[in-house]
């Protein structure tokens with residue numbers, strides 16, 4: 001791992017960029033609905049989207065609809081729910097779904113199972129359920145026990161732990177598989193992948209990107225497969241803005257050298 005000053009140069013015209021959201025583009029908040037991405041960072045994402053020829057995607061544990069709302073006006077390729085839903089560059093949506101009766105049953109049963117733990121709440125994402133305990137960390141073990149019991153009962157599900165949360169998601173779904181799918185498609189194919197994230201769900205993405213000789217960046221502390229490191233969301237923002245600035249400098253230089261030739 002290296003510190004924020006040691007990230008390699010990223011020639012955007014040859015890179016494909018994948019960004020996690022919570023804890024990476026936006027700081028962690030008490031509740032999911034309190035999160036926002038600053039306007040200048042959304043603008044930077046738009047600039048990077050153009051500079052990569054559209055090879056830029058958010059890859060998040062959140063539902064796709066929420067990703068779109070949080071990153072608007074950007075509306076490009078994206079993967080939500082840890083990769084269970086993915087919008088490719090053509091706008092086609094690929095979903096790993098649970099049957100509607102099973103999804104409704106699970107939501108009912110999970111809501112009942114955590115009702116005895118005040119401060120904990122459930123985030124239903126269609127094919128996955130996040131059990132949040134940030135407001136009541138004393139229930140961490142109880143919430144994990146609930147999640148494990150459901151995984152034992154329902155063969156379709158697997159656990160995805162995260163920051164003060166445990167997700168129950170469909171088996172076979174992870175951020176590495178989502179990045180792999182993007183990297184097979186235009187305009188991602190043939191480029192060098194870069195993925196930046198902060199949490200356990202991002203580790204599958206780091207492993208995939210390392211296997212493709214890309215750049216994996218972990219935000220914050222903790223064991224990781226990522227090869228590079230940024231300290232926190234503030235450093236992620238500064239680094240993104242520096243990538244945009246490099247583009248601006250390049251275009252100023254290009255314009256002035258064109259001017260000299262005339």
Ligand SMILES: O=P(O)(O)OC[C@H]1O[C@H](O[C@H]2O[C@H](CO)[C@@H](O)[C@H](O)[C@H]2O)[C@H](O)[C@@H](O)[C@@H]1O
Nearest residue numbers: 021022028029030031032060061134163164165
């Ligand atoms: O893959 P990500 O984009 O990082 O999404 C991971 C989870 O993020 C959200 O939960 C986390 O952020 C919340 C807001 O800061 C925080 O309150 C919570 O404790 C964190 O776990 C989101 O709500 C989940 O659905 C995502 O899976």
